[in-house]
Amino acid sequence: MGIPYGLLVALFLVLMLAFSSLRILREYERAVVFQLGRFWKVKGPGLVLLIPVVQQMVRVDLRTVVLDVPPQDVISRDNVSVKVNAVVYFRVLDPQKAIIQVENFLAATSQLAQTTLRAVLGKHELDEMLAERERLNLDIQKVLDAQTDAWGIKVANVEIKHVDLNESMVRAIARQAEAERERRAKVIHAEGELQASEKLMQAAEMLSRQPGAMQLRYMQTLGSIAGDKNSTIVFPMPIELLKGLLEPGSRRGGE
Incomplete structure (x- = not known):
């Protein structure tokens, strides 16, 4: 059947x-x-x-998503135009909020990362963007994490990858760095002169305490001059000797 x-x-x-x-x-x-x-x-x-x-x-x-933020045109606080791109690491902690609270959490996080990158970097000068990148990464991460918390998303890390400058700005930074190096060289030279003058002043004070020390120094100078193979020798005359020669003449003139 x-x-x-x-x-x-x-x-x-x-x-x-x-x-x-x-x-x-x-x-x-x-x-x-x-x-x-x-x-x-x-x-x-x-x-x-x-x-x-x-x-x-x-x-x-629920895995960590690596989001590449495209280059953004940023005007720094000192009115310098640069292009900055970054990478954002985030993951979904609350699936319910990620689906219900926002239409597409991937696209929303991407757009929010772009606007936050421009807003945060626009508050800083160019030198800070180049030298204090770690602090700026932390500032952007905190702002993003606070805004995506309502979507059940945790932003773990933000890394600024490149800060692109135009050619004129690169040349200006090179001239600034060269001027800075010259300034440091002059300061170091001036500090050396100051230290040398202080040591010479200390040596003069020590020699002035003992009259015989000046004579010994005078003899050392003569020895060093005689050791050089020069055709002309400049013979320094001590001031004490000149005083000894002038004093008898002045006494006779007074008499």
Whole structure:
């Protein structure tokens, strides 16, 4: 006795509905389940059973997303136009909010990252963008994380990759760096002269305390001059000797 054709069709439909109600979610996936259009619960990972027609689900990936922010035109606080691009690392912490609170959390986070990058960097000067990149990364990350918290998204890190300048600005920075190096060289030279003058003053004070020390120094100077192979020798005359020669003449003139 054969099975009626209508019963076979009914069994086939039941099996199709049973298979269509089964979902398998990976370890990093969650299912946001809606029942008759209203949020029901978040399920997964593993095997998920859904009531056909009555329940629908949306898959959400919980892995960290690497978002490349395209180059943005930024005008710094000192009115310098630069192009800056960055990379943002974020992940979904609350699948319910990520699906219900925003239409497309990937696109929304991307647009928010671009506007935040321009807004934060526009408050700083060019030198700060080039020298204090770590602090700026932290500032952008805090602003993004505070705004995406309502979407159930956690911004873990923000990294500024490139700060592109035009050729004229590059040349101006090179001239500024050269002038800075020259300024440092002059300051170092002036500090050396100051230290040398202080040491000479200390040496003069020490020599003035002992008259014999000046004579010894005088003899050392003569020895060093005689050691040089020069045809002309400049013979320094001590002031004390001149005083000794002038004093008898002045006395005779007074008499």
